[in-house]
Amino acid sequence: APESPLSSSEESIKSAGELSGQAPALEPSEPSDSQPSTPLPIPGHSGLSIQELVAVSPELDTYVITKKVKEVLTDNNLGQRLFGETILGLTQGSVSDLLARPKPWHKLSLKGREPFVRMQLWLSDPRNVEKLMDMKRMEKKAYMKRRHSSVSESQSVESVPPGVDFGPGGSPQHQQHQLKKPRVVLAPEEKEALKRAYQQKPYPSPKTIEELANQLNLKTSTVINWFHNYRSRIRRELFIEEIQAGAAGEGREDSLSPAAQTGKVGEGDSCNGTEADRIRSAGGSGPEEGEGGDKKELSGDGGAGTPGRSPAPPDSAPTDSCTPGTSNQREGGVAGLFSFPEATPTTARNPRDSSLRKKKAANLNNIIHRLEKAASREEGAEWEF
DNA sequence: TTGGAGTCAATAGG
DNA sequence: CCTATTGACTCCAA
Numbered sequence: 001a002p003e004s005p006l007s008s009s010e011e012s013i014k015s016a017g018e019l020s021g022q023a024p025a026l027e028p029s030e031p032s033d034s035q036p037s038t039p040l041p042i043p044g045h046s047g048l049s050i051q052e053l054v055a056v057s058p059e060l061d062t063y064v065i066t067k068k069v070k071e072v073l074t075d076n077n078l079g080q081r082l083f084g085e086t087i088l089g090l091t092q093g094s095v096s097d098l099l100a101r102p103k104p105w106h107k108l109s110l111k112g113r114e115p116f117v118r119m120q121l122w123l124s125d126p127r128n129v130e131k132l133m134d135m136k137r138m139e140k141k142a143y144m145k146r147r148h149s150s151v152s153e154s155q156s157v158e159s160v161p162p163g164v165d166f167g168p169g170g171s172p173q174h175q176q177h178q179l180k181k182p183r184v185v186l187a188p189e190e191k192e193a194l195k196r197a198y199q200q201k202p203y204p205s206p207k208t209i210e211e212l213a214n215q216l217n218l219k220t221s222t223v224i225n226w227f228h229n230y231r232s233r234i235r236r237e238l239f240i241e242e243i244q245a246g247a248a249g250e251g252r253e254d255s256l257s258p259a260a261q262t263g264k265v266g267e268g269d270s271c272n273g274t275e276a277d278r279i280r281s282a283g284g285s286g287p288e289e290g291e292g293g294d295k296k297e298l299s300g301d302g303g304a305g306t307p308g309r310s311p312a313p314p315d316s317a318p319t320d321s322c323t324p325g326t327s328n329q330r331e332g333g334v335a336g337l338f339s340f341p342e343a344t345p346t347t348a349r350n351p352r353d354s355s356l357r358k359k360k361a362a363n364l365n366n367i368i369h370r371l372e373k374a375a376s377r378e379e380g381a382e383w384e385f
Numbered sequence: 386t387t388g389g390a391g392t393c394a395a396t397a398g399g
Numbered sequence: 400c401c402t403a404t405t406g407a408c409t410c411c412a413a
Contacts, residue, residue, distance in 0.1 A: 091394065112391065185395095226406075228388070
């Protein structure tokens with residue numbers, strides 16, 4: 001007998017303390033949602049609306065929404081899969097990701113806002129929870145029935161365990177080519193190497209990527225994908241931290257508690273990075289833009305995962321000092337990868353601040369990369385800052 | 386083409 | 400079962 005909490009809209013209390021004006025406008029008013037007419041046209045395809053709703057949506061607080069959704073789901077023993085597939089039209093993994101690290105509304109594309117609008121809509125009517133629970137029961141029932149009566153039925157061919165031929169039934173479409181790519185799983189050492197490479201160059205040139213792939217024995221496409229994903233995920237972490245920093249205060253009713261988790265990407269605070277991924281950038285490689293041919297050998301230590309390569313590459317301060325400080329950037333100028341100095345003690349209290357800083361540094365590096373790229377393309381010209 | 390945003394879907398842990 | 404992680408894909412804009 002699940003009760004029905006939440007009122008259609010409320011939130012409000014948010015302390016996004018930032019310099020940007022950005023008045024918290026007003027969002028409480030939901031787009032006059034009648035209620036029954038179009039509860040949730042079932043993910044697939046709606047008659048016509050969701051997208052329009054998104055376009056008119058008043059800026060939602062994605063953090064509050066996901067928090068509420070997680071709460072409702074757990075309180076009612078509803079899984080992400082069912083919720084995602086029936087309410088959002090997304091798979092479990094996507095839902096997990098979305099709920100765990102919602103991006104701030106203003107950084108979402110129209111498409112990206114859709115799931116949040118759906119969640120908001122779903123939350124607005126407590127009866128939706130009931131419906132979902134009913135579906136859950138139905139699924140369970142169907143499942144029970146299936147396994148009870150289908151003892152005879154041959155195993156439905158799903159994922160054929162690699163290298164297994166089945167004599168009888170004869171698999172329908174001979175996908176024998178084991179055209180089920182095994183899914184690459186990068187070894188910890190490989191990830192480490194890639195992260196190191198990322199710190200050197202967040203945007204490696206095709207040539208560099210090629211070299212990396214060879215050194216690590218990976219397909220170049222894998223390396224490319226890795227960089228795409230890593231950049232994207234680092235960026236997202238940044239957003240998260242931004243939000244938390246903004247809502248840092250105490251305001252939160254049930255504040256912190258669950259918040260503590262998140263920590264994942266950048267804890268390697270300061271030195272000693274065991275296996276932490278310090279975003280700290282080491283000596284910057286020259287701006288090898290375009291075809292400027294690059295070098296960088298990058299110690300590939302494909303085996304020993306222990307840090308401490310010997311013939312350190314060109315720069316890299318001895319002892320791998322913690323203080324990035326004055327980067328010994330050479331000629332090239334800009335190139336220098338940012339690495340914030342142990343900033344003002346005022347901002348160093350929280351370990352999270354540090355990782356935030358590092359991520360921001362990475363972000364700045366991205367910006368620099370873009371500027372350089374644009375600059376080289378525009379052939380100098382008006383790039384006065 | 387390249388990079389970003391969203392997702393999917395296989396997998397690893399519980 | 401469930402959830403979290405993550406390499407690969409699809410779309411899109413520049």
